[in-house]
Amino acid sequence: MAKPVFILDPRETDSPVELDRPAPLASLEGARLALLDNRKPGAGTLLAALGEILVRDCGVAETSASQKESAGREVASELVAQIASWATAAVTGIGDCAACTASSFRDATALERAGVRTVLLITEPFVGIRDRIAQMAGLPGYPAVVLRHPISILTPQALAGEAERVAGEVAMGLVAMSAPEVA
Amino acid sequence: MAMTTGFYAREADAVDLIYERGWTDGLPVVPPTEARVTAMLEAVSLDFEDVLGVVSERSRAITAGKLAVNAVMAGALPEHFGVILAAVRALLNPSVNLNAMTTSTGGPAPLLIVSGAVGDRIGMNSGGNALGPGNRANICIGRTIRLLILNVLGSTPGLLDGATLGHPGKLSYAFAESDPPDSWGTLREDLGYPAHWSVVVAVGAEAPRQVSNAINPDPRAILTTIAAAIACPANNIAGHPTAIGGECVVVLGPEHADSIRHAGWSRSDVREFLYENTILTRRELREAGRLLDDDADEADRLPTLTGPEGLLLVTAGGYGGRWSAVIPAWAPVNTTKHATHPLEQTIPDEELACDIDGSCTLFEE
Numbered sequence: 001m002a003k004p005v006f007i008l009d010p011r012e013t014d015s016p017v018e019l020d021r022p023a024p025l026a027s028l029e030g031a032r033l034a035l036l037d038n039r040k041p042g043a044g045t046l047l048a049a050l051g052e053i054l055v056r057d058c059g060v061a062e063t064s065a066s067q068k069e070s071a072g073r074e075v076a077s078e079l080v081a082q083i084a085s086w087a088t089a090a091v092t093g094i095g096d097c098a099a100c101t102a103s104s105f106r107d108a109t110a111l112e113r114a115g116v117r118t119v120l121l122i123t124e125p126f127v128g129i130r131d132r133i134a135q136m137a138g139l140p141g142y143p144a145v146v147l148r149h150p151i152s153i154l155t156p157q158a159l160a161g162e163a164e165r166v167a168g169e170v171a172m173g174l175v176a177m178s179a180p181e182v183a
Numbered sequence: 184m185a186m187t188t189g190f191y192a193r194e195a196d197a198v199d200l201i202y203e204r205g206w207t208d209g210l211p212v213v214p215p216t217e218a219r220v221t222a223m224l225e226a227v228s229l230d231f232e233d234v235l236g237v238v239s240e241r242s243r244a245i246t247a248g249k250l251a252v253n254a255v256m257a258g259a260l261p262e263h264f265g266v267i268l269a270a271v272r273a274l275l276n277p278s279v280n281l282n283a284m285t286t287s288t289g290g291p292a293p294l295l296i297v298s299g300a301v302g303d304r305i306g307m308n309s310g311g312n313a314l315g316p317g318n319r320a321n322i323c324i325g326r327t328i329r330l331l332i333l334n335v336l337g338s339t340p341g342l343l344d345g346a347t348l349g350h351p352g353k354l355s356y357a358f359a360e361s362d363p364p365d366s367w368g369t370l371r372e373d374l375g376y377p378a379h380w381s382v383v384v385a386v387g388a389e390a391p392r393q394v395s396n397a398i399n400p401d402p403r404a405i406l407t408t409i410a411a412a413i414a415c416p417a418n419n420i421a422g423h424p425t426a427i428g429g430e431c432v433v434v435l436g437p438e439h440a441d442s443i444r445h446a447g448w449s450r451s452d453v454r455e456f457l458y459e460n461t462i463l464t465r466r467e468l469r470e471a472g473r474l475l476d477d478d479a480d481e482a483d484r485l486p487t488l489t490g491p492e493g494l495l496l497v498t499a500g501g502y503g504g505r506w507s508a509v510i511p512a513w514a515p516v517n518t519t520k521h522a523t524h525p526l527e528q529t530i531p532d533e534e535l536a537c538d539i540d541g542s543c544t545l546f547e548e
Contacts, residue, residue: 002194002195003193004191004193005192005197005214005216006189006190006191006217007189007190007191007197007200007214007215008188008216008217008220008252009189009190009206010215010253010256010330010335011249011335011337012244012245012249012334012335012336012337014242070515070517072280072514072519073280073283073517073518074240097287097288097289097345098286098287098288098343098344098345098346099282099283099289099345101345102282102283102286103282103283125345126345128342129286129342129343133241133286136242137242
């Protein structure tokens with residue numbers, strides 16, 4: 001009988017990093033809300049609509065929109081610092097592709113490391129990508145608000161409707177004592 | 184963690200057990216035993232724990248040891264490992280954006296172009312079927328990177344690898360440049376490296392589109408046909424409303440290259456021509472079904488390439504047919520850009536200064 005040989009494992013193990021999420025806001029009354037657009041089609045329109053709703057319904061004082069360089073890259077540290085110097089809360093997205101979701105997850109955690117409570121927006125097919133990338137980062141269960149898919153083909157009116165549909169959940173993610181339920 | 188994680192098995196059973204663990208790309212692998220992995224590491228004088236770099240988006244370091252394990256599994260030989268090492272160092276350059284490339288629905292693959300004498304020395308193919316089967320070095324070098332992406336970066340298809348379709352280059356995508364005659368120049372020289380160095384150029388790439396023009400020897404005609412394949416509105420780099428443009432590899436087959444060279448065209452003439460002739464108008468994009476969310480002038484010109492320098496020109500392939508190939512980057516340059524890493528062992532000591540992280544530069548005169 002042949003002698004067994006030792007087969008080496010080709011995998012690398014997860015190396016969790018620490019992140020203490022910023023505490024939820026007591027309320028959105030008077031909040032300064034940053035809207036970080038990842039440049040995916042429809043993202044700017046949906047985020048703007050979301051901002052208007054949160055001003056109208058939740059007392060957000062001001063919103064400020066910004067765009068990152070590419071949906072497939074993490075937001076630049078300079079933009080994170082700029083947002084963190086002004087905002088008390090943020091919404092970022094839309095993770096409506098696999099690379100965009102992985103990158104927007106990084107954007108959300110970068111903003112939270114800078115002290116800004118953030119809600120991540122993704123679309124339904126990319127829940128699994130969010131799950132895996134969050135697990136690898138040592139943040140299993142990191143929440144996201146899940147939008148319908150495909151979002152990139154929606155009209156501005158339909159995007160506004162989608163913003164209305166999820167605005168409550170976004171607000172909960174920013175102010176609730178617990179994060180929105182993991183999708 | 185040294186070579187301590189793994190399992191014991193009879194070698195005859197190891198392949199099936201590795202399948203069961205999900206450690207393969209779908210093909211059988213060579214069982215990575217300690218002896219095989221050690222031979223790989225000895226070829227480059229590295230230890231198992233030596234860190235080659237970190238992909239921070241994945242919270243993962245790439246060590247020489249895990250790379251060697253995956254190289255053994257891919258069927259690579261120790262003499263291939265220097266090129267594999269240079270390929271990984273190129274891919275770790277943030278400009279390539281390895282995290283997005285190995286997650287994307289676009290399904291790109293890391294294309295590796297080996298430019299320089301090392302390609303011949305380790306038996307890589309730069310001739311007929313350079314982009315196809317039949318050569319152990321080409322296939323196993325490219326496959327090592329695939330297994331690394333799967334096992335070390337965690338890009339399991341259907342999980343963190345979200346490709347809608349992917350393409351066959353995701354199994355292996357490596358070839359060598361065939362230096363053209365008459366000092367016409369090479370890719371490495373275009374990128375600023377001396378001709379006597381060897382380098383690996385890494386590109387996050389779509390599948391190759393073969394280009395046929397068998398009946399017209401005029402350089403303008405050949406390049407116009409190639410330009411049509413580059414500026415195809417279906418390519419992800421073509422026609423972004425932001426007009427950023429992307430990069431594209433053109434593999435000139437030898438008969439096309441001969442016609443172009445003999446007509447007196449330089450490499451920079453080729454790059455300029457292809458840049459100018461791959462600019463699309465908004466009208467053309469709309470007619471091809473691409474929706475543009477602005478009301479700019481329909482005649483506005485949107486470059487497909489970032490500029491003439493966005494065209495990576497390589498010569499490879501076999502005689503007997505008049506074919507070339509176009510390999511677009513999978514995304515515009517704000518998302519991905521090629522990176523190059525030299526093979527230190529091909530560089531005379533007096534020309535090289537290497538940092539501890541493996542990055543090397545020429546000594547300043």
